[in-house]
Amino acid sequence: MFNGFPRPNGSAGVRNLVAVISLMDNCNGLARKIVENVRGTVLVTDLFGRKMQGTNHEMRLKAFEGMATNPNVGGVVLVTLHATSAETFAAPIAVAGKDVETVAYQDFGSTLKSVEQGILHAAKMAKKCSGVQREEQPLSKLVLGLECGGSDFTSGISGNPALGVAADMLLDAGGSVILSETAEIMGAEHLLAARAVNDAVAKKIVQAVADMEEMARIAGVPDIRRSNPAADNIKGGLTTLAEKALGAVKKAGSRPLQGVVDYCEPVVPDPPGFYFMSTPAPACESMTGLAAGGAQIIAFNTGSGQPSSHPVAPTIKFTGNPLTASRGVDDLDLEVSDILTGAVSIAEAGKRIYDEVIAVANGRYTYTELYDTAQSTISVQGASF
Amino acid sequence: MAAPDGTKIDAIMVSDTDNVATCLDDIAAGGDATIMLGKEFLKVRAEHDVPRGHKLAVMAIAKGDAIVKYGEVIGKASADIAKGAHVHVHNVVD
Numbered sequence: 001m002f003n004g005f006p007r008p009n010g011s012a013g014v015r016n017l018v019a020v021i022s023l024m025d026n027c028n029g030l031a032r033k034i035v036e037n038v039r040g041t042v043l044v045t046d047l048f049g050r051k052m053q054g055t056n057h058e059m060r061l062k063a064f065e066g067m068a069t070n071p072n073v074g075g076v077v078l079v080t081l082h083a084t085s086a087e088t089f090a091a092p093i094a095v096a097g098k099d100v101e102t103v104a105y106q107d108f109g110s111t112l113k114s115v116e117q118g119i120l121h122a123a124k125m126a127k128k129c130s131g132v133q134r135e136e137q138p139l140s141k142l143v144l145g146l147e148c149g150g151s152d153f154t155s156g157i158s159g160n161p162a163l164g165v166a167a168d169m170l171l172d173a174g175g176s177v178i179l180s181e182t183a184e185i186m187g188a189e190h191l192l193a194a195r196a197v198n199d200a201v202a203k204k205i206v207q208a209v210a211d212m213e214e215m216a217r218i219a220g221v222p223d224i225r226r227s228n229p230a231a232d233n234i235k236g237g238l239t240t241l242a243e244k245a246l247g248a249v250k251k252a253g254s255r256p257l258q259g260v261v262d263y264c265e266p267v268v269p270d271p272p273g274f275y276f277m278s279t280p281a282p283a284c285e286s287m288t289g290l291a292a293g294g295a296q297i298i299a300f301n302t303g304s305g306q307p308s309s310h311p312v313a314p315t316i317k318f319t320g321n322p323l324t325a326s327r328g329v330d331d332l333d334l335e336v337s338d339i340l341t342g343a344v345s346i347a348e349a350g351k352r353i354y355d356e357v358i359a360v361a362n363g364r365y366t367y368t369e370l371y372d373t374a375q376s377t378i379s380v381q382g383a384s385f
Numbered sequence: 386m387a388a389p390d391g392t393k394i395d396a397i398m399v400s401d402t403d404n405v406a407t408c409l410d411d412i413a414a415g416g417d418a419t420i421m422l423g424k425e426f427l428k429v430r431a432e433h434d435v436p437r438g439h440k441l442a443v444m445a446i447a448k449g450d451a452i453v454k455y456g457e458v459i460g461k462a463s464a465d466i467a468k469g470a471h472v473h474v475h476n477v478v479d
Contacts, residue, residue, distance in 0.1 A: 157397055
């Protein structure tokens with residue numbers, strides 16, 4: 001069980017955030033000014049946005065809708081240039097039963113007036129959110145995103161295996177986990193396919209890797225498989241693609257693969273379990289996918305250090321590298337490098353991570369939440385793999 | 386913590402079917418590497434300098450045989466590999 005904020009659609013949040021979302025880059029500054037002035041808000045901005053079309057437009061719709069309807073969000077202020085551009089985004093948020101207001105700069109033609117309107121909306125929502133009580137929730141409502149970034153040789157031997165133990169513990173308690181980063185599983189997708197609950201899911205995960213390789217080819221990377229491991233990976237000791245992928249897949253524990261979804265698609269945990277989302281490998285893009293998919297918490301293993309987190313999903317940062325752990329005492333929420341000295345088993349370290357996930361679910365802050373250094377990035381097709 | 390005889394842990398094997406260990410620190414040729422596998426320890430003499438993060442063979446591996454890490458095949462030996470040898474791109478293929 002955990003104590004979470006109940007939502008009209010039956011989901012439960014581990015936070016009750018007012019998300020101030022800028023729908024296009026020309027309004028990012030306005031959204032930032034609103035968030036700077038109201039406690040209880042988080043900033044979601046992106047680049048581009050104006051006049052986007054085709055696949056990129058579809059992806060932004062899904063990403064913004066997914067983040068705005070994440071169970072952690074109690075209210076949304078959309079900031080945009082003109083009100084019509086916000087209508088498409090506002091409708092599904094209202095359908096999910098969340099308060100939503102729009103601030104359109106061109107209604108005011110004034111920075112100060114549009115920011116003032118945004119502050120008023122956000123403050124009213126934050127006041128309302130602050131009065132809502134947490135209620136007991138089953139772990140079947142908890143979805144944990146699994147992330148690694150700044151990976152090094154310890155990632156596959158300490159941090160990721162410990163996260164895999166925590167993932168299995170959450171799954172066995174009725175919760176769900178999402179693994180992402182398609183390029184990182186390339187070379188081990190057959191192992192994930194073997195864990196699939198049925199042939200359709202097995203085919204989907206193999207196809208997700210093939211689709212990503214095709215996208216890479218179109219974008220001028222003719223053989224992404226051959227270019228991995230990269231030069232810095234090789235210098236660090238990774239010899240083959242399979243070795244790199246196996247280390248990454250360790251995060252996902254050992255339970256069956258229930259389903260495969262596209263970037264920013266909602267992961268409906270029905271049944272609860274282990275899911276895969278096809279995302280690019282860079283952390284901010286994949287975390288944005290996880291948050292848009294409905295993950296309330298992200299557990300992020302960094303080998304050599306990585307400062308990022310997601311504004312909508314509290315991100316637990318940890319490492320299995322003793323040097324990284326000693327340097328990151330101010331921004332790592334826990335560490336598991338004692339696996340490497342034999343002081344703890346991987347199972348014990350995994351429990352340490354699991355206990356932190358439950359604590360964060362119940363309200364404990366992560367360092368990156370406290371520093372407010374989060375970054376959301378919606379992928380742009382063709383640019384990232 | 387360290388191995389029962391007090392020496393520090395130089396490398397880790399992930400699974401008991403692995404034939405390589407991953408070095409936690411640089412190991413000099415000729416040195417005895419203390420390798421941890423779960424709660425077990427073994428010693429292997431390094432035949433070459435093996436840098437931190439790189440792999441050391443814990444047994445002889447014949448050309449064409451599988452290189453096993455994480456209990457899975459990660460590649461195969463492109464040459465005969467002696468026990469204690471540096472295992473990397475120069476003697477492993479996909």
